[in-house]
Amino acid sequence: xxxxxxxxxxxxxxxxxxxxxxxxxxxxxxxxxxxxxxxxxxxxxxxxxxxxxxxxxxxxxxxxxxxxxxxxxxxxxxxxxxxxxxxxxxxxxxxxxxxxxxxxxxxxxxxxxxxxxxxxxxxxxxxxxxxxxxxxxxxxxxxxxxxxxxxxxxxxxxxxxxxxxxxxxxxxxxxxxxxxxxxxxxxxxxxxxxxxxxxxxxxxxxxxxxxxxxxxxxxxxxxxxxxxxxxxxxxxxxxxxxxxxxxxxxxxxxxxxxxxxxxxxxxxxxxxxxxxxxxxxxxxxxxxxxxxxxxxxxxxxxxx
Amino acid sequence: xxxxxxxxxxxxxxxxxxxxxxxxxxxxxxxxxxxxxxxxxxxxxxxxxxxxxxxxxxxxxxxxxxxxxxxxxxxxxxxxxxxxxxxxxxxxxxxxxxxxxxxxxxxxxxxxxxxxxxxxxxxxxxxxxxxxxxxxxxxxxxxxxxxxxxxxxxxxxxxxxxxxxxxxxxxxxxxxxxxxxxxxxxxxxxxxxxxxxxxxxxxxxxxxxxxxxxxxxxxxxxxxxxxxxxxxxxxxxxxxxxxxxxxxxxxxxxxxxxxxxxxxxxxx
Amino acid sequence: xxxxxxxxxxxxxxxxxxxxxxxxxxxxxxxxxxxxxxxxxxxxxxxxxxxxxxxxxxxxxxxxxxxxxxxxxxxxxxxxxxxxxxxxxxxxxxxxxxxxxxxxxxxxxxxxxxxxxxxxxxxxxxxxxxxxxxxxxxxxxxxxxxxxxxxxxxxxxxxxxxxxxxxxxxxxxxxxxxxxxxxxxxxxxxxxxxxxxxxxxxxxxxxxxxxxxxxxxxxxxxxxxxxxxxxxxxxxxxxxxxxxxxxxxxxxx
Numbered sequence: 001x002x003x004x005x006x007x008x009x010x011x012x013x014x015x016x017x018x019x020x021x022x023x024x025x026x027x028x029x030x031x032x033x034x035x036x037x038x039x040x041x042x043x044x045x046x047x048x049x050x051x052x053x054x055x056x057x058x059x060x061x062x063x064x065x066x067x068x069x070x071x072x073x074x075x076x077x078x079x080x081x082x083x084x085x086x087x088x089x090x091x092x093x094x095x096x097x098x099x100x101x102x103x104x105x106x107x108x109x110x111x112x113x114x115x116x117x118x119x120x121x122x123x124x125x126x127x128x129x130x131x132x133x134x135x136x137x138x139x140x141x142x143x144x145x146x147x148x149x150x151x152x153x154x155x156x157x158x159x160x161x162x163x164x165x166x167x168x169x170x171x172x173x174x175x176x177x178x179x180x181x182x183x184x185x186x187x188x189x190x191x192x193x194x195x196x197x198x199x200x201x202x203x204x205x206x207x208x209x210x211x212x213x214x215x216x217x218x219x220x221x222x223x224x225x226x227x228x229x230x231x232x233x234x235x236x237x238x239x240x241x242x243x244x245x246x247x248x249x250x251x252x253x254x255x256x257x258x259x260x261x262x263x264x265x266x267x268x269x270x271x272x273x274x275x276x277x278x279x280x281x282x283x284x285x286x287x288x289x290x291x292x293x294x295x296x297x298x299x300x301x302x303x304x
Numbered sequence: 305x306x307x308x309x310x311x312x313x314x315x316x317x318x319x320x321x322x323x324x325x326x327x328x329x330x331x332x333x334x335x336x337x338x339x340x341x342x343x344x345x346x347x348x349x350x351x352x353x354x355x356x357x358x359x360x361x362x363x364x365x366x367x368x369x370x371x372x373x374x375x376x377x378x379x380x381x382x383x384x385x386x387x388x389x390x391x392x393x394x395x396x397x398x399x400x401x402x403x404x405x406x407x408x409x410x411x412x413x414x415x416x417x418x419x420x421x422x423x424x425x426x427x428x429x430x431x432x433x434x435x436x437x438x439x440x441x442x443x444x445x446x447x448x449x450x451x452x453x454x455x456x457x458x459x460x461x462x463x464x465x466x467x468x469x470x471x472x473x474x475x476x477x478x479x480x481x482x483x484x485x486x487x488x489x490x491x492x493x494x495x496x497x498x499x500x501x502x503x504x505x506x507x508x509x510x511x512x513x514x515x516x517x518x519x520x521x522x523x524x525x526x527x528x529x530x531x532x533x534x535x536x537x538x539x540x541x542x543x544x545x546x547x548x549x550x551x552x553x554x555x556x557x558x559x560x561x562x563x564x565x566x567x568x569x570x571x572x
Numbered sequence: 573x574x575x576x577x578x579x580x581x582x583x584x585x586x587x588x589x590x591x592x593x594x595x596x597x598x599x600x601x602x603x604x605x606x607x608x609x610x611x612x613x614x615x616x617x618x619x620x621x622x623x624x625x626x627x628x629x630x631x632x633x634x635x636x637x638x639x640x641x642x643x644x645x646x647x648x649x650x651x652x653x654x655x656x657x658x659x660x661x662x663x664x665x666x667x668x669x670x671x672x673x674x675x676x677x678x679x680x681x682x683x684x685x686x687x688x689x690x691x692x693x694x695x696x697x698x699x700x701x702x703x704x705x706x707x708x709x710x711x712x713x714x715x716x717x718x719x720x721x722x723x724x725x726x727x728x729x730x731x732x733x734x735x736x737x738x739x740x741x742x743x744x745x746x747x748x749x750x751x752x753x754x755x756x757x758x759x760x761x762x763x764x765x766x767x768x769x770x771x772x773x774x775x776x777x778x779x780x781x782x783x784x785x786x787x788x789x790x791x792x793x794x795x796x797x798x799x800x801x802x803x804x805x806x807x808x809x810x811x812x813x814x815x816x817x818x819x820x821x822x823x824x825x
Contacts, residue, residue: 054659057824077661084655090581092588104577105660149656353747354778357785358627361613361620368614397789400616500615 001068003157003188004030004053008062011048011212022048024212026062030190030205032156035183037199038192039298040209046192047085049209050161053190054082067157078106081150085161087142091135095126095145098134099152106153120148125174140171147175151182158182160191164198176202196294206294208301215301220294229292233273234261235284242280246273257282263290345393352394360395367391371408371503381413388422392429402426403439404501410447411507419443434467438474442495445478446488446511454478470494489515496554509555513570516551520559520568537561538568574662575670582674586640587681595639599632599686603693610697619788621697625690626708626784629683633716634743636682641675641723642735654825665817668724672813675720683713708787711798714805715781719743721812722776728820745771746778776808 009026012019023045030036040046051057052064055072064071067079089098099117103109108116121130124144129137134145143163150158163179164172179189179202193199199206200220207217216223230251236259238246243257249272252263264270270287277284352359367387374381388405392398403426406419413419420440427436441457444450455478462471474494477487489512496508520538523546527535535541538550538561550559557572586592603625610620645668648654657667687709695701722742726735745752752772756765780801786793 051825054655056655056658058822074661074663077659080659082656082659084652086652087656088652089656090585090653092585101577101581102656102660105574105657105662107573107661109573146656350748350751353744354782355627355631357619357623357788361616361623364616365609365613368612395785397785397791398619400619404614500617502614504614 001032002029002065003032003034004028004036004064004066004190006049006052006062006064009049009052009059009064010061011045011052011057012060021212023052023059026209026212026214028207028214028217030188032188033183033186034204035179035189035202036191037203037206038190038209039194039196039199039206040192041194041302044209045212046209047161048212050082050159050190050192053159054080078153079156081153081155081158083143083146083150083158083160083163085165087146089134089142089145089149092133094133095121095130095148098145099149102149102152108152116152120151123151123178124148139166140168143167143171143175147178155187157188157190160189162193163191164193164195172198196298200294208298210301215304216297223294223297229296230263230265230290231267231270232261232263232286232288232290233270233284234286235277235282236260238277238280238282242276242282245276245280249273249276345390348390349394357395357398360391360398360401363387363391363394364398364401367405368503371412375412379412381408384413385409385415385418385422392422392425396426396429399426399430399433399435400501403435404504406439406443407504407507410443416443416447432464434461434464434471437461437464438467438471441474441478442491446491451478485515485519493554509553513553516553516559517568517570520551524561524566524568534566535561574660575666575673578657578662578667578670579673579677582644582671583677583681586644586674586678589640589643591639592636592678592682595632595635596682596685599628600689602628603686603689606693607697618698621694622705622788623784625693626705626712626788629686629690629709630712630715630784632686633679633683633712634719637675637679637716637720638723638736638739640678641720642727642732642739644675645671645724645727646732646735649825652825658825664821664823668728668813668817668820672721672724675724676717679713679716679720683709683716702787704787704790704793707793707798708784711781711783711801714802715778718776718778718781718805718809718812721809721816725812725816725819728816728823742775743778745775749775749777749779777804780804 006026006028009023009028010021011023012021014020026045026049028049038046038049048057052059053066053071055077066076069076090101093101096117099120100113103113103117118127118130121127124147126141126144126148129141134142137145143166147160147163150160160179164175167175176198179191182189203220205217205219206223208215238257238260240257243260246260246262247253249269250262250264254261262273264273274284348359349356367384370383370387371381384405388401388409391401391405395401402422406422409419409422410416420443423436423440423443426433427440430436437457438461441454441461444457445454455475458471458475458478461467462475474487474491477484477490492508492511492515496505496512499505499508520541523541524535527541527544538559541547542550552558553570553572555572557570559568559570561567562569606621606624609624610617613620648657654667658664662670687706690705690709691701694705719739719742723735723739726738730738749772752768752775755768756772759765759768783793783798785791
């Protein structure tokens, strides 16, 4: 059973007399147990998609299903967890009070519930801050309490909107580890981000959303081929003629004859560089083959 | 520190400034002029959005201020009738508004027909309240000298539910002793003792003392006629057996004979 | 259970609002001053004490209903605290109902505090307590329950300031209902007639809940009137809350 499925999902906003297409014909399918990264620049429609899935807003066309049921059915809400972007909570409550409140919305209470709250606070590293009021929390702490509330009901699917934004490197690592632990426990994690590095580190599959359209989706490994895209060579002290020669065969050349870096396409071109540099009485410092990165892929898609 | 001092200085100017403004431009007529914006109490009733009784209380307090100020100055109560009208439109069940208003209009503003008009209006809204016809009877007897009218009102009053015994008694008195100042005295004493209204009590006291002093003056002259001299003091009137006890006004003061002009006066 | 959680949380948030305390303290001060005011009233201590107390309770209860009520739903949306609530297994209707109950709880506490103080003042000024006074306050509570539902209704789709203005507007028209009826009878224009009839039944007839005059003047109120007014209040409130839920169901965040 798919964790998330959308078919032709569309959302059009009316702003004054203008119509803004936030989402267009989004068809997505996410299987159980995978970690899916939803990538895209700001205002791509990622948050809109998530809001539709969490029943905060409604699509203008198409349909969406979560855990096999239509979005918004109460059963579904019992089995998902959601962390909004830049979450805000009642500032006067302590973390414990806040989690108790949310527990009550799930119909949970009693000793087991209290223990679960303690467990979750430990899990997100907020044991010490449990008695402090949430209004005094830093951004990183807010993300963490947000994470905790999204896991209260031990959900099968966890939906996170920009979970790592604005979090310091240590916090990011622990959140990433948490997501991997969730995957290990058999949960599905769907998260949106505009930070490529996070996706590269933990996702099974990736979807790229640009201007409301899904332009690319697939396994990370498939998108990032092992194929060598180009080779980066740095060197120094070459004659001006040789420098010209490099320029002619290079994809890309920076620097001057004293200190230069050239990017060439393949091994044959590398041999040519060796020739030119030796003839030009220069020296080669390094040769680095570059494989295709997610960034390359992303930028390419942006350009299309 | 400088700004704190400045604040103190400015604040201390506010009190004297306001006093000057009040002295030169403050007018008690303003109190009433507000009411003149509302030609009828009914219009005002609409604007108070259900807080009729509270609004009536505020008008009542204004009325007291208005009356007090004019009593001490020009003794003209031109707006009084209108105020009482608005007051009783706002809270038609406010019986004291009718009875006190009628008393002021009759006694101070010297407009008994307006006073009686108010009581009639009150009786239309509150036909079962004994106090309204009783006051009408009171005014008819004491101020208008209309003894038959008074009697009719007292009888009516005594027939209404919860009417006290004295209503019936006065009805009987009036039939039996028309014109007797005893009845007036009784009526004023009755009002004095049952009223909780400072001004009503003062008015009653004033009339009680007047009636007492008039009678005592009469007796002093009779004494003079009979014994050829002024009594040394009022206790002589007791000695000759005309009183068991000298009458005393209910506020505890005393009547005495003023040697300068031979008139009976009161210590208060 | 979710409804109660929302209600209790709403209550907790509401009584932290500074304006709540300001209003309650203001009420206590006004009622306390009835002693002084009534001493200037030439003997009308009883009337003024009761009138002032009842008017204060009614008016300040209204202020709490409007100021606290119109803020609460709107703030959830503007501060986005609602995101983590609507995505949990609680329906939008349950959310609205919970908010309403929380507000009613706040109003109840306000009224209880002011009534307690009122009873104290009455006892000190007059030496007795009067049960009908509590009856008038019960109807005041009912009126506030109706107005609170109207405040929630507006706050499901408009800003606090607009909600407050609209709610006050409804409250004002609600007190003009007698005049509306008169307009219906007197006006020659059938448009005016039709509009007046429509408004008369649409807007809550708040004079149904006003027995303050009767209570202060010790005029008895027919039991049947009380029963009908109570039923009217409950039905009207239910309708408004249902409509609010319907609106809120289609609300996007």
